[in-house]
Amino acid sequence: MGHDFNPRWMTEDLRIFHDAALKFFERECAPHARRWDEQGVVDREVWTRAGEAGLLCASMPEEYGGAGGDFAHEAVLIDARMKAGAGHFGISLHNGIVAPYILHYGSEEQKRRWLPRLASGELVGAIAMTEPGTGSDLQGVRTSARLDGNHYVLNGSKTFITNGQTANLIILVAKTDPAAGAKGTSLIVVETDAVDGFRRGRNLDKIGLKGQDTSELFFDDVRVPTANLLGPQPGLGFVQLMQQLPQERLIIALEALAGIEAGIAATLDYVKQRKAFGQRIMDFQNTRFTLAQAVTEMRVGRAFCDDCTERHLKGELDAATAAMAKLWLTERQCAILDDCLQLHGGYGYMNEYPIARLWADARVGKIYGGTNEIMKELIGRTL
Numbered sequence: 001m002g003h004d005f006n007p008r009w010m011t012e013d014l015r016i017f018h019d020a021a022l023k024f025f026e027r028e029c030a031p032h033a034r035r036w037d038e039q040g041v042v043d044r045e046v047w048t049r050a051g052e053a054g055l056l057c058a059s060m061p062e063e064y065g066g067a068g069g070d071f072a073h074e075a076v077l078i079d080a081r082m083k084a085g086a087g088h089f090g091i092s093l094h095n096g097i098v099a100p101y102i103l104h105y106g107s108e109e110q111k112r113r114w115l116p117r118l119a120s121g122e123l124v125g126a127i128a129m130t131e132p133g134t135g136s137d138l139q140g141v142r143t144s145a146r147l148d149g150n151h152y153v154l155n156g157s158k159t160f161i162t163n164g165q166t167a168n169l170i171i172l173v174a175k176t177d178p179a180a181g182a183k184g185t186s187l188i189v190v191e192t193d194a195v196d197g198f199r200r201g202r203n204l205d206k207i208g209l210k211g212q213d214t215s216e217l218f219f220d221d222v223r224v225p226t227a228n229l230l231g232p233q234p235g236l237g238f239v240q241l242m243q244q245l246p247q248e249r250l251i252i253a254l255e256a257l258a259g260i261e262a263g264i265a266a267t268l269d270y271v272k273q274r275k276a277f278g279q280r281i282m283d284f285q286n287t288r289f290t291l292a293q294a295v296t297e298m299r300v301g302r303a304f305c306d307d308c309t310e311r312h313l314k315g316e317l318d319a320a321t322a323a324m325a326k327l328w329l330t331e332r333q334c335a336i337l338d339d340c341l342q343l344h345g346g347y348g349y350m351n352e353y354p355i356a357r358l359w360a361d362a363r364v365g366k367i368y369g370g371t372n373e374i375m376k377e378l379i380g381r382t383l
C-alpha cells in the first residue's frame with residue numbers, strides 16, 4: 001500500500017513520468033545502492049544517464065535544455081527516487097534548488113550558459129551556504145568575495161555541502177560587503193573546472209545518507225568574473241535565499257513523506273511474514289495499533305503535502321507553511337520509521353533490511369534545510 005502514489009494533483013502525464021522515473025531509479029540506482037553507500041558517493045555516470053533520460057532539470061524550460069515541467073515533476077521525481085531506495089542521489093538538490101536559482105536570478109546569458117549543461121549532466125550542482133562557524137545563522141557567513149576589477153576574489157571554507165565531491169557548478173554564499181550584514185551577502189556561481197584555488201576537503205563520514213557526498217570545500221583566492229554574480233547587483237543574496245528556501249523545505253517534506261510511505265510498506269511486508277509465539281507479528285494488537293497510527297499520520301501528511309504542493313504550483317506557498325511541512329513531516333518520519341524498525345526486531349538494525357537505511361537516512365531531515373528549531377522560529381514569528 002505504501003507504494004501507491006496518488007497525490008491530488010496527479011495527471012496522466014505525471015503518471016507516465018513517474019513510471020519512467022521509477023524504472024530509471026530501479027535500474028540505474030537500486031542495484032548500486034550498497035556500493036555507493038560504501039564508496040560515499042554515487043557514480044559520476046549516473047548523473048549523465050539521468051540527463052539522457054530527461055530527469056535532470058525536469059522543471060526547467062525547454063529553451064534552456066530542461067524538460068519543460070513544473071514543481072509537480074520534481075515532486076514526482078522525489079517519490080520515485082525515495083521508493084526505489086535512491087535517497088542518497090542528490091538530484092533533487094540539483095533540480096529543485098540549484099537550477100531554480102539560475103532560472104530566477106540569472107541573466108539571459110547565464111541561463112544559456114549553465115542550464116543546458118545542468119540538464120545534460122555535464123554540470124552537477126551544489127549550493128554552499130554552511131560554514132564551519134555558521135549554519136543556522138546565515139548572516140554570520142564569513143566567506144568573502146572581494147571585487148578586483150571585473151573579478152571577484154573568493155576566500156573561505158564551507159562544510160556539509162551536498163554533492164560536494166562531484167559538483168562542478170557551485171552557488172556560493174559570500175559576503176561582497178562584510179560591513180553590510182545581510183545586505184552584503186551575494187550568490188556567486190563558481191564553475192570549479194574553470195578556476196584555480198578551489199579545493200575539495202573530506203567527504204564526511206555520516207550516520208546516514210552514506211552514498212551522498214557531503215563535503216568540505218575550500219576557496220583560496222579563487223578568481224571568478226563578476227559576470228558570475230546572480231542578480232543585477234551585489235547584496236541581494238539574502239533575499240534570494242529567503243525566496244527560494246520554501247521550495248527547499250517542501251522538497252524535504254516530500255522526501256520525508258516518501259520515506260514514511262516506503263518504511264510502512266516494508267514493515268507491512270515484514271510483519272505479515274515473520275512469526276513469533278505461533279502467530280504473525282502482524283497479529284499482535286500492538287503491531288496493528290502501531291501501524292494504524294503510522295498509516296493515519298501518513299494520510300494526514302499526504303493531505304498536507306498535497307495542499308502545500310498545490311499552493312506552491314500556484315506560487316502561493318508562504319514561508320511559514322513550508323516550514324510547518326518540513327517540521328511536521330520530518331518529525332513524523334523519524335518517529336514512524338523508529339516504530340517500523342522496532343517491529344522488525346533485530347533485523348531492523350541490520351543494514352541489509354531497507355528499514356535500517358530509511359531510519360538512518362531520515363535523521364538529517366530534522367537538521368538540514370534549516371533546523372526544526374529554526375522552522376519553529378519562522379512559524380512563531382508569524383503568530
Ligand SMILES: Cc1cc2nc3c(=O)[nH]c(=O)nc-3n(C[C@H](O)[C@H](O)[C@H](O)COP(=O)(O)OP(=O)(O)OC[C@H]3O[C@@H](n4cnc5c(N)ncnc54)[C@H](O)[C@@H]3O)c2cc1C
Pocket residue numbers: 127128129130133134135136137159160161162163206209214364367368369370371372373374377
Ligand atoms: C547531510 C547534510 C547535508 C547538508 N547539505 C547542505 C548543503 O548542501 N548546503 C549547505 O549550505 N548546507 C548543508 N547542510 C548544512 C545544514 O543546513 C546545517 O547543518 C544546518 O542548517 C544547521 O547548521 P549547524 O550545523 O551550523 O548547526 P547550528 O546552527 O550550530 O545549530 C546547533 C543547534 O542549535 C540550534 N539553534 C541554532 N540557532 C537557534 C535559534 N535561534 N533558536 C533555537 N535553536 C537554535 C539548532 O537548531 C541546533 O539544534 C547539510 C547538513 C547535513 C548534515
